[in-house]
Amino acid sequence: MRSMFPLLGLLALVGPATVAQGQVSDEAVPDSVTPERVLAGSNTFNSGTCVFCHAIAGRGSGRWAPDLSDAEWLHSEGDFNGIFRTIYWGVEEDEFRAMTPRRFEMHPQGGMSVDWEQTKELAAYVWTIGHPGTHPLVAAQSRFLELVRAGEVDRALDLFHRMQRDDPEHLLLPERSLNRLGYEFMPERAEIAQRIFQLNVELFPDSWNVYDSLAESYMVQGDREKAIELYEKSLELNPQNENGLEKLRELGAR
Numbered sequence: 625m626r627s628m629f630p631l632l633g634l635l636a637l638v639g640p641a642t643v644a645q646g647q648v649s650d651e652a653v654p655d656s657v658t659p660e661r662v663l664a665g666s667n668t669f670n671s672g673t674c675v676f677c678h679a680i681a682g683r684g685s686g687r688w689a690p691d692l693s694d695a696e697w698l699h700s701e702g703d704f705n706g707i708f709r710t711i712y713w714g715v716e717e718d719e720f721r722a723m724t725p726r727r728f729e730m731h732p733q734g735g736m737s738v739d740w741e742q743t744k745e746l747a748a749y750v751w752t753i754g755h756p757g758t759h760p761l762v763a764a765q766s767r768f769l770e771l772v773r774a775g776e777v778d779r780a781l782d783l784f785h786r787m788q789r790d791d792p793e794h795l796l797l798p799e800r801s802l803n804r805l806g807y808e809f810m811p812e813r814a815e816i817a818q819r820i821f822q823l824n825v826e827l828f829p830d831s832w833n834v835y836d837s838l839a840e841s842y843m844v845q846g847d848r849e850k851a852i853e854l855y856e857k858s859l860e861l862n863p864q865n866e867n868g869l870e871k872l873r874e875l876g877a878r
């Protein structure tokens with residue numbers, strides 16, 4: 625099911641001022657859903673296991689696991705406590721309700737070791753995914769993904785940098801999610817992937833994997849030299865990067 629809040633994404637977030645001002649809708653927010661928990665939960669969710677099944681910012685197709693941004697809740701009423709319980713205890717396979725073609729497990733805490741408080745942070749974030757207008761970061765994530773997927777990369781990157789300027793301590797999305805986002809466009813629209821990977825390189829210049837991904841986007845576009853340069857950089861940071869080594873051989877550079 626598609627998000628019930630497309631208007632929030634499109635109308636409420638028309639300008640940077642709105643994003644910076646904080647809460648953009650006047651929905652009531654449960655006491656347990658504090659802004660700090662949402663920020664921490666976003667980071668755990670988007671750099672943890674959750675994105676593998678529920679997709680970036682929980683806005684998945686529902687193919688591998690339920691879309692967490694729609695108003696349809698399978699295992700609770702969509703309230704904070706219900707969401708908390710689902711995350712903390714997981715969902716047994718015989719309780720699955722969604723029509724998923726492959727049966728992925730919803731292990732307790734998504735298979736990560738998160739404590740009680742971190743689970744509250746995750747629950748606060750998941751609650752907010754369904755009410756994006758109540759938190760500027762979550763609203764901006766939704767808008768950012770919309771823009772990138774519509775091919776409006778300049779506007780998406782503007783939004784990313786604006787958010788970063790306003791709140792340098794909390795990135796809109798962490799490295800793992802940006803990397804996954806880039807791969808959504810590989811190999812068919814590698815020029816879009818390239819710009820997302822480039823952003824990751826700027827944000828995480830010490831990560832070998834971001835260079836490896838950027839290299840791949842150049843390789844599929846036929847820019848051999850740039851691909852070689854970036855694979856070499858990746859290998860310099862991580863000599864164990866087998867994939868990079870293999871690609872360099874493929875490119876005739878080793």
Ligand code: HEC
Nearest residue numbers: 673674677689697698699700720721722728729730733734
């Ligand atoms: C390996 C895949 C996988 C991972 C990893 C995973 N989930 Fe799930 N999740 C599922 C599946 C499958 C369901 C239940 C599907 C069904 O009922 O048919 C589910 C259900 C849920 C639900 C209940 C949704 C509803 O509609 O009631 C929440 C909330 C949730 N997951 C949050 C998380 C969070 C937070 C994380 C990370 C800590 C996470 N999940 C990690 C696969 C996964």
